Amino acid sequence: MELKIVMTGPVGAGKTTAINVLSEGRAVRTDVAASDSVALMKSSTTVAMDYAEIPLGDDQVLHLYGTPGQDRFDFMWELLGRGALGLILLIDSSSPTACEDFERYTKAFADLLTARAGVVGLTRTDTAAPDDLGRCAAFINSHSTRLPAISVDARDRDQLLLLVELLLCQLETRQEEQGA
Amino acid sequence: MKERTPRFADAAIAAAAAALKRLKEDYPDFVGAVISTSDGHIVADILPSDWRKSDVAAMASALAGLAETIASRTQMGGNANVVIENDGGKMIVRRVNEGLTLTTVGRTSSNLGMQLSVGRRCVDELRDLKVHDINNKQEVGNG
Numbered sequence: 001m002e003l004k005i006v007m008t009g010p011v012g013a014g015k016t017t018a019i020n021v022l023s024e025g026r027a028v029r030t031d032v033a034a035s036d037s038v039a040l041m042k043s044s045t046t047v048a049m050d051y052a053e054i055p056l057g058d059d060q061v062l063h064l065y066g067t068p069g070q071d072r073f074d075f076m077w078e079l080l081g082r083g084a085l086g087l088i089l090l091i092d093s094s095s096p097t098a099c100e101d102f103e104r105y106t107k108a109f110a111d112l113l114t115a116r117a118g119v120v121g122l123t124r125t126d127t128a129a130p131d132d133l134g135r136c137a138a139f140i141n142s143h144s145t146r147l148p149a150i151s152v153d154a155r156d157r158d159q160l161l162l163l164v165e166l167l168l169c170q171l172e173t174r175q176e177e178q179g180a
Numbered sequence: 181m182k183e184r185t186p187r188f189a190d191a192a193i194a195a196a197a198a199a200l201k202r203l204k205e206d207y208p209d210f211v212g213a214v215i216s217t218s219d220g221h222i223v224a225d226i227l228p229s230d231w232r233k234s235d236v237a238a239m240a241s242a243l244a245g246l247a248e249t250i251a252s253r254t255q256m257g258g259n260a261n262v263v264i265e266n267d268g269g270k271m272i273v274r275r276v277n278e279g280l281t282l283t284t285v286g287r288t289s290s291n292l293g294m295q296l297s298v299g300r301r302c303v304d305e306l307r308d309l310k311v312h313d314i315n316n317k318q319e320v321g322n323g
Binding site: 028029030031032033034035036037038039045046047048049068070072073075076 | 184185186217218219220221234235237238239241242243244245246248249253278279311313315
């Protein structure tokens with residue numbers, strides 16, 4: 001079974017790292033040098049997509065597409081979202097704009113989230129101030145999208161696989177609901 | 181993270197704008213052209229005013245990024261340029277250097293060879309251009 005999943009989220013949330021870690025370094029990347037304020041955070045940025053094929057066992061293959069984070073690349077969000085079965089949204093929980101970021105991306109991918117399923121991975125929880133993290137988690141938990149959220153280290157494959165598993169459970173539940 | 185448009189140094193913008201002016205003089209069949217950073221910010225352009233210019237710059241950046249990745253993944257070396265032939269005209273996207281990209285737009289009737297050749301001259305002229313984001317002292321361009 002082939003599963004197309006999109007991973008999105010703001011710049012610096014850890015999308016490229018996560019896809020690279022999940023694919024054990026075999027991801028297709030389109031990084032270029034950052035010319036703007038992103039360069040203060042990291043040297044390169046994704047301009048088209050990241051892609052990796054990840055075998056999940058039981059004949060399941062995950063085709064994972066990572067979007068660029070910046071709004072100016074939102075045409076890629078739409079392109080990559082076509083035909084996707086689910087969405088993984090990574091939010092940098094240490095960012096002062098974490099709640100706004102969540103709002104922005106759930107709005108941009110509203111069609112996919114309504115028709116399919118999504119999960120949220122809260123990254124950089126180790127550097128987030130406890131109050132900020134609590135506020136961010138509370139905001140997501142009380143949001144109308146009702147997306148399950150867990151904290152995840154984008155460098156840790158096991159944690160990422162747990163996030164993927166959570167999404168697959170969500171998909172299964174959604175399919176059962178739609179079939180009922 | 182809040183997105184902030186970079187502010188490039190006036191001298192770099194002037195050099196890019198002058199190169200685009202010469203490009204248009206060399207081949208009047210160009211409908212437009214834009215020099216943008218490799219991550220999709222406009223440095224200078226002569227695109228039609230009714231186009232969404234920032235979209236063109238971002239899409240050119242995505243195309244060049246994908247082209248380089250596919251060339252590398254198929255062991256075909258570097259990418260020279262991306263040619264898009266549309267019903268309404270031809271577009272060519274090519275790197276100026278590591279940090280900059282040139283996109284030229286020709287009419288349907290324009291000669292692809294001329295478009296490539298004149299574009300290459302413009303790229304040669306700008307090969308050493310570096311653009312400098314005044315906001316955060318970040319420098320992009322060759323080397």
